[in-house]
Each structure stands twice: as C-alpha cells, then as structure tokens.
Amino acid sequence: MTSSDAPGVPVTSGGSPRPTLLVIADSLSYYGPEGGLPANDPRIWPNIVAAELGWDVELVARIGWTTRDAWWAMTQDPRVWASIPRAGAVVLAVGGMDTLPSPLPTALREQLRYVRPASLRRVARTAYGWLQPRLSPLGWPVALPARVSVEYLETIRDALAYMRPELPVIGTLPSVHRSDQYASVHKGRPAAARAIAEWAAEKSVPLVDLAEAVRENIESDDANPDGIHWGWDAHRKVAAAMVDAVRMVHRNADTAADGIR
Numbered sequence: 001m002t003s004s005d006a007p008g009v010p011v012t013s014g015g016s017p018r019p020t021l022l023v024i025a026d027s028l029s030y031y032g033p034e035g036g037l038p039a040n041d042p043r044i045w046p047n048i049v050a051a052e053l054g055w056d057v058e059l060v061a062r063i064g065w066t067t068r069d070a071w072w073a074m075t076q077d078p079r080v081w082a083s084i085p086r087a088g089a090v091v092l093a094v095g096g097m098d099t100l101p102s103p104l105p106t107a108l109r110e111q112l113r114y115v116r117p118a119s120l121r122r123v124a125r126t127a128y129g130w131l132q133p134r135l136s137p138l139g140w141p142v143a144l145p146a147r148v149s150v151e152y153l154e155t156i157r158d159a160l161a162y163m164r165p166e167l168p169v170i171g172t173l174p175s176v177h178r179s180d181q182y183a184s185v186h187k188g189r190p191a192a193a194r195a196i197a198e199w200a201a202e203k204s205v206p207l208v209d210l211a212e213a214v215r216e217n218i219e220s221d222d223a224n225p226d227g228i229h230w231g232w233d234a235h236r237k238v239a240a241a242m243v244d245a246v247r248m249v250h251r252n253a254d255t256a257a258d259g260i261r
Helices: 045-053 067-076 078-086 106-114 118-138 146-163 189-203 210-218 232-260
Strands: 020-025 056-061 087-093 169-173 207-209
Touching (some): 045 056, 067 146
C-alpha cells in the first residue's frame, strides 16, 4: 500500500506529505535481541509497519514507560503535537510496564538517577537491583493498577478524539516476559488485559494482542536475554498484526463514509 492509496487518508495530486503513523510506546518498540536501537532502524516493528503502509512514522517512546508516561508525552512532547495533524493512525503501545511487579515504588526507581554523589547512586541502584527480584514473587503491587491504566488510555483517546474525531486509535494488550529481574512473575497481566479489552470494546478501539504475537519468541533463545525484549521474529509478527489493524480501521472508515454518501 502506498500513501496515495492508503484508505481514509487524503493525499493531494500535488504530492502532499505522506500520512504518519504516530506510535507512543515503551522500549518494546525499539529494543531488539541485543539491546536498544535508533528510532530509524528498519527492523523494529514501527518501521516495518510504516514501510508496509507507505507512511512516515513518529516513534515517541522510552524504556519503562507506562500509560501515565504516554499521557505525559501527549501533553509535553512537541513531536506528538506536530504529528497529530498529519497522522493516519495513532498506536498506543503502552501498558505492559503497568502490569509488572513493583514492590518498591516506581517513583523511587525514577529518582535513583538524581542521587548524588555518583558512588551513593551506584550503591542505591545495586540495592534496588538486589531487592526487586526478591520481592517480585509477591506479584503486588504492580506499577499501575489496571483501573488507572485504563483511565490514562481513555484520557489519551478522548483528547485525540477532541482534536481529530476521525483519527483511528489502536491499542495493545500487554506482552509477556520471563525476566529474572521480575522473577518471571506477571500476576498483573490478566486483570490489565481484561480491563483494556473492556475499554476497547466500549470505545471501539481495535487491539493488537502483543502476547499472542510474541509469546513463542520470548520463550525461545532468539529473544533478548533480559527476558523482556523481543527478537526479530516477534517484531515482524507484531508488525503484521498492526498492519492488519490499521488497514481494518481505514476500511471501516471508508465503508461508513460511503454509507453516508
């Protein structure tokens, strides 16, 4: 599909800019089997999707981001503001971090970078790294309760609908992991997946199930050794599911428009 035949996205005969896929995400969007990668690496799933659609892509993401961070990006990041007017779709690929065990407060983890002097910061990080896997089997609390995650997702969707009512928004169900850092515990995922699915059904937001796409890869030796981030096969499978979701929402929009005409 090229920009000229991307359904639901107008492109003038004079060659106006291609539509943009705006992806607000966590590190699963730009980490591969050996670590983090530049946002323009062609192997990560946002770029695979954009290439398949013939669109541009704006990836706004950071390691550890939750749905709360995604909302902060909406309100604070000028790249998001610039992308919304030309977006063909927005993907909210956040929520997985929300579900991970966080027996030590998330705010504490975020503040470690500000500890001074550096020697004390290293001690604090070592202590945090030692405690996290030992407390994670409790499975509680999670970084964000499912109810709060959905509240942030809806706030983002509602803000986008206010600015551009016709703009498709695509959500995701949380991925899976087998990380030693979290003692392979993921008790928060079922509740979050249910809550997100209920929200998506109520608001007609299509979902891509990241767990379904990546489970085989994350359990293999081809994934990142950290047990959280994916290998290339997972990126390709997520991209394929995302392309299908984008095309589906635009087909539905075109069908609705034809019905009105």
